[in-house]
Amino acid sequence: MSQDNAHAEHYHPTWKEYKWVALILFLITVVEVWVYYIPELVASKAFVPGLLIMSAVKFAIVVMYYMHLKYDHKLFRSLFVGPLLVAILTLLGLLFLFSKIAIRLSGGG
Amino acid sequence: MSASADAAHGHHYTTTGLDNRKIAIWAFIGSECMLFASLISTYLIYKGKSLVGPFPHTPWTDPSSGKVFPAILNIPVTSASTFVLLMSSLAMVLALSAVENRGKPLPPGAGAWDKALTSSKLWLWMTCLLGAGFLAFQAYEFTSFVHEGLTIRRNLFGSSFFTLTGFHGAHVTAGVIWLGSLLAIDYKRGLQPSDALAVDLAALYWHFVDVVWIAIFTLLYLIPG
């Protein structure tokens, strides 16, 4: 049957990978929470970007390994990445439109 | 390679060789990206715009009564619930892998752990319980917030916070019900490798809900401001 074929072709991660993934997720989460409690770090300029990068990494590895997008048909990749991009761009666009920069530049007053 | 095997389940010829349902669930997940992007945008747009407290990261004194409201978010509790949800994802992949490998002989010298890895019931139970655990944390969080004076009507923060996390919680609930149904099938007739797809669909949904929480945890809880 065709989709069994498709399945067979694809490598599926096993416990070996899964446990590493879980460990990394756990460690990143620990680091995230830990930095939250260090006022100097929270005050630093790198805090927000750092957190965003860490959560993006978590996001990516869950999607790639647990949702096995890395191994699956490339169709699924486009079905997910396309909308995700539109969603992220829309979110950024909205944040800009409601930000102080956009409003301050509006002049007129 | 014949359509005969069990046509009842739609194993007709398909263009990509993939199952329709798997394509549909990915399209659905794409759609959910926009759903949560709208919710998260709203929360961020309204961040710091509430006229009255309580606020997420800073205490607030009610000017009329002098009552002090502490910062509302409880990071230790939420970190714990985040951990629970992450672990449920691990349980979920193990459940899927158990179903996929059902019936394959264990390698020689396999220990108890290897055997445990083959139990789809165990891992489905784990996933459900961890999911329910997450919901319990959320229920605790919501009730304590209400006690501390933050309701969904209180201010912009309350409205956008409860709606966003509530939507996420509703997704988790739906996931638990879905997994529960799979568990019921597992008890009734045992999930077979031919059911892997059905489990995979639930798993994809489950992990997506997890991934959304990863974003929420960072954007709502950890970034003050």
Next chain:
Amino acid sequence: MVIAVTLLVLAACSGGDYPNSTFLPTTDNNRDATDLWNRMMFWGTIVFVIVEAILLYTIIKYRRRPGGPEPEHVHGNTLMEITWTLAPALILVFIAVPTVRTIFRSQAAAPANAVQIEVIGHQWWWEFRYPEYGFTTANEIYMPHGRPVNFALRTADVLHSFWIPALAGKRDLISNRTNYLWFTPDSTGEAAFNGSCNEYCGASHANMKFRAFTVSAEDFDTWARHQAANAIFPPPVDTAAAPATVRPASNAIGMAQAVPAAQAAPTTVQAPTTPWQFPREKVPPHVLPQTPIPASVSIADAAIAAGDAQRGFTTYSRSACIGCHKIRGNPSSMGILGPDLTHVGSRFTIASGLFPNDAKHLAHWIKNARAMKPGSLMQTLGKGEHDPIMNITVQAGGLTDEQIADITAYLLSLK
């Protein structure tokens, strides 16, 4: 299409028949917008003519004829496809560049010498404040010709949009925000314009209009100083036609009142001011509303004519009106829900440009505002009248026709 083109020519030529045309070169803002429009029309017409011409040619030339040849089966031509990708792109550049320039020019901060006017939208009328002069008026704006005007736009309730088509583009009034719009009416002379609300705002959105006047700098000053002064009652000569005379301050019922500091006129001695109104004879017909009075409201002309301003003053000062309206100079009238009526007699229209301001319309308005203007937040006040929103008939406390006529006379005397 032929009709269309004829109309276009018509519309462009005869500004007189089209008092709200957006193409009048009245202000810097409008000249910029019209300039952009002309460019776009130029390119738009070219595109339109080319596309429709090729289309027409094609369908005529290649229509199927009996025994005609089998078509040539081209399925694409890269060169042509590149052409009709690049040509529009080029045209867009010609539109985009002046667009961006105009955006930044028109949204820069207003010139420092601009007259400041605060606009506050209400369901369904306009409040105008002149902070530099310290007064508030409603539904009619005066602007000095030749000087920039800067509007600060806010709303008291839902969204509205402020537009004087013949002067400039519109700006929305957004709750919890302040917007700005400025322009310089430098080519209008002494003129009157219609303005409207352009964001749907509920039942009487269509009836949320206003009037704008550009006048000479001196006239503007006279007008503004008089508007800033308190209401003068009783007026010196006679109530019907208050001539533009200087009156002694002692006539003013001047009591201290809760007006913002800038707005508080001297309480005891008031500088004499001249009532000034845009010259009535120069008011073009389109500025005077022609809305018919609904058949359900009626009040006899004779009754109206018998109105007495002095009695009206007393009645007014004791009735519901004072809860919603302010008349500076009448200490009991301190409401803020409705339009400021201090100089209501100097306005040409009432109810946000819906009716002309004369005894007849005013009396009908007071009798049953809600029948005159759908949804109006001013209650029905005439005795025995039906209030269409509350769905009740006003009984006890309702105003009789005589009382209404008296109040009318009083209000009209407030030049």
Next chain:
Amino acid sequence: MATVAASPTYTASATPQRSRLMSWLTTTDHKVIGTLYLHTSLFFFVLGGLEALLIRWQLMRPNSVVLTADQYNQLFTMHGTTMVFLAIMPLSAAFFNYLIPLQIGARDVAFPRLNAFSYWIFLLGGVFITLPIFFWVAPDGGWFGYAPLSGRTYSPGPNMDFWVLGLQILGISSLAASFNFATTIINMRAPGMNLMRMPMFTWMSFVTQFLIILSFPVITIALVFLQFDRFFGTTFYQISAGADPLLWQHLFWIFGHPEVYILILPAFGLVSEVLPTNSRKPLFGYPVMAYSGILIGFLGFGVWAHHMFAVGMGPIADTVFGLTTMLIAIPTGVKIFNWIFTMWGGSIRFTAAMKFAIALIAMFVIGGISGITHASPPSDLQQTDTYYIVAHFHYVLFGGAILGIFAGIYHYFPKMYGRTMNETLGTWHFWLNFIAMNLTFFPMHFAGMLGMPRRIYTYDAGQGWELFNMMSTMGAFLLAPATLIFIYNFFRSKKHGEPCGPNPWDAPTLEWSIPSPPPEYNFAKIPMVTSRYPLWDLTHPERTAEIPHTQTGWTEATQQTGEHDMAPMHIETETRTAKELGIPMPSSTIKPFFVALGIVLMFSGLLFLPKGMKVPAFALMFGGTAMWVGYLYAWLTTPLEDHH
């Protein structure tokens, strides 16, 4: 020309004896669902048109009193809402349903029962949102329901409750359908039909599904906020709590702009089928046509704030959104020129469908150019919220979407009913419609630029607008007889039209290779596709000689060894039933209907909450929920096909 002799029309024989109504309620056949969509949405089109006629009647003269302000405000809100959500979208859905499986060589859509569900929830949602107009308690906040006017503070009555809940229900329908069709197009194409061989209608539908998938969640959330505000007292749009009304506007238009392309792209697709067929030439620049559709869809997500130039977003945002909006002219222009050059050098046959298709090109250009004039913010400030905008969007909606859909109906009617529509009546319909639409909508440009705001129930005399309004009203009242001719022709032709064979127009795509109307299983043997115009390959090879043909279709297909219900490209003459041929068909079921009904009941419960009527509110909400959850479980646990 129609070389194929009238083949025996297919008649389903062995369908179990059920009443007509029951067979509709339980159908899972995409063709039946398609025709249900078609009839329902035509009904709503006439309803929306009647609302427009009342609007025009009121506006015919200044200061007129045909309608009260409240009635007028309900009418324009319902006119816009009806036309957008209950007429054009479902008219497109009718074609998605009917055509997509036929064009890609499939026996049904990916999820037949979900498909039935989409229709039923659309119908029930449509009834839900429409009923109140008959009691003058209809929604009255405009079709984009700007907050805070749409909130409880300023709209205390039930009017906007119907709108919020109704749109929520209709959104479920559109989303469910879009997952279904996206999957169908990705996964159910006949062997050999790669993406570059898909008929253009299927292509444009494909893009449309993604626009729905990505834009509807956003309005869902915007509506959830409004719904929570109205029913549960949250503060999303509550001004006194410091809310920002622009939140609603942004969320609405992030949905709203893609929505207008959702309305137009299917019509573009239909026209792209009609033009080549009636010019006897392949579509000019096929790949570019496909890419430009994708580009329009993609850019469509980056222009939303051009509806908000007057709200004061600041010069940077104005610039960005102005420029991205202008960019859309390029891919759209490509389409226009490619259509014209499809006809160029062709042999044009002016069927009614063709006339409408050509008129679409001519009229859409007008609407497109006026669109470009609003893309320039300083100029748009003089245009926005005036009748100039009303003119723009009726040229693209009526002159684009509706004309395209009419073209599609004339063109595909024979496929649906085995008879052609009357061409003489079609010609009358066309000319009357064409003249009347221009008479209706062209003068609106002038009214707008001469200062007339939109959404006003009355205007004063002497403002210079009388002539234009009179013309528009005359035009609108001419559109009524034009539409009546069409309706008459439609219903008459079902019974009395000229019988036709499988391919009356000599068209090149798969749907024309099977009998008209098609049998329940569509294709007795799934054809193997080797080119973009498989039917012309059989009948007029010279027409497609220049198109690249590859044998990959064959190779792919021949790999599917054992798929014995496939065959090389052929013309179907099979008239036996599915049962006789042993083709498994989805069994009919009532469950999707009850799931839809349950959801609608659940939402209706909310209506009683503001009145404090807790008992009916909770009874309906819990009853409805129990109903849809129960039937959903039953549905999911029943196999699609009964016997094996």
